[in-house]
Amino acid sequence: MEAYLVAMLVFAGFYALMALGLNVIWGLAGMVNLGLVGFFAVGAYASALLTTKLLWPMPLGWAAGALMAAAAGAVMALIVARLRGDYLAIVTLGFAEVIRLVASNEIWLTNGTDGISGIPGPWRGDVSPQGFNLIYLGIVWTAVAVVFVLLARLSHSPFGRVLRAIREDEDIAAVAGKPVLWFKVRAFTIGAAVLGGAGALYAHYNAYIAPDGFAPLLTIYIVLALTAGGVGAMRGAIIGALFVIALLESTRFLSAIIPGVSPVQKAALREGAIALSLILLLRFRPQGLIPEKTRTKAFP
């Protein structure tokens, strides 16, 4: 039971990091990212490949994972940021699928759908499995704390204020002399870097990654986390991540006690319940469980 709780908290940390990354893009700059799992996957694969094939040390692999995702995010934002949000929604959704296809088909590099196994973890093997989980719990939540402090400062800096202004009304921000495109590209890049870093950390915890682990459902989890926690507020990302883990695990127990359903049906019930809760939350509590204080008009 203790091992289970620790593992869940580690996952809550990954989700919190991803929600923080999404919050810069969506919460502050008001840009949609429906392919955030793609940036997560880029970070995971970059770090896994560099540490297993080129034997880079892990911290360098993590940094490289974040950088690669940031680069992908910058390119994507440069192409799409000047267009309306609908296009960004389509392009990011497509990006995540392309990453999954490449990971499934470039077998020489990624081992295809079999995935990469044997990804090193810090002190894995030197300590008991539970010890490793606890070490990783420390690493992930330290990362969450560092990213949280940095992003909270960013959000209250002049840079964050401009992003919020752009979110509320792009034209007014432009009239006030702010280079809107440049701000949006930077916000998207920062968010993608955090998503990639989360992916890198995930790869070294799990020791194994495969294209199946980067399905669009994960994007829904994170959007749900951020919506539940309150879009825009950094602490909302963390509260939301814990909420999603609690929801996911409670549906696991609930589906276990329903008699007469097959394992496939149980999985379908769980995934359906998550999707349904996002729809219901958007409908009945769009401001989240804890709304952002400075929000003015985004949800009339």
Place this chain on the structure above:
Amino acid sequence: MIQDWRDIVQILLNGVMAGSVLMLPAIGFNCIFAVLRYPNFAIAGFATTGAFAGWVANAVYGWPIGLALPLAFLVAGLVSLLAEEAAFRPLRPAGPLTVAIASVAMTILLENIIRFSFGNDLRGYDLPILRDWRFDGIRVNPQQLQNTGYAIVAAGGLFLLLGFSRLGRAMRAVADNPVLADIKGVDPNRIARVAVFLGGGLAGCGGMLIGIDTSIDPLTGFRVVLSVFAAAVVGGLGSIPGAALGAMVVGVGEELAGVVLSPAYRTVTAFLAILLVLMFRPQGILGARN
């Protein structure tokens, strides 16, 4: 790979046949976008819904394809209408991106309702196996050709409706300028419902035709969703003739890319097409408004 003109004709032919099947969901996507101004990603879910509705009629109850296809249209259209009224309509004031996010969740919800009811197994329609026709070295699969015919009939029906009926004129008016249409006495909510029904229905037909071509499972719609968006964006978001033309471009482009790259990368080509169009002509081939 390409040795003489026959190979080129073969690629073009295959591309047009693949494109005509993509055309229906792409038209559905643009039909909803034109009137409601949000990208409805649940198109993938509606396509899968239609594919399964048609499969039940055809493989379980023995209906011929020509009868099962209208049923796929009806069921997917009604599911689309239900999704709109229950989930998307109340979100419209919060902005198009909120609705877009909800529509991704809706696709996953529909996918899992189907998974719960039918499982993950691949299922095939009850069809006679037909031998390819050959004309001077060019192969044509009669079933694919028949699918192309069905797609053209469905798209043609929509064009006739939009071009020559009162309802179609009202729809074009709302798409063009909702405020002005409202002043002239067109009820925007009624038009929105018609667009959502037609869009979902066309996606359902497209999903069934895709299923006839291969087989179906709960991810049938999602697998082609990138090509469908590519068709919609290449042709011009919100433009219905654009979606038809875009689908042909994407169909032929994917077929060409299948020769050069590995066939698994067909949808990657679709994504590159989206990026290229957005870089150089964001309004698409036939889109004018922005």
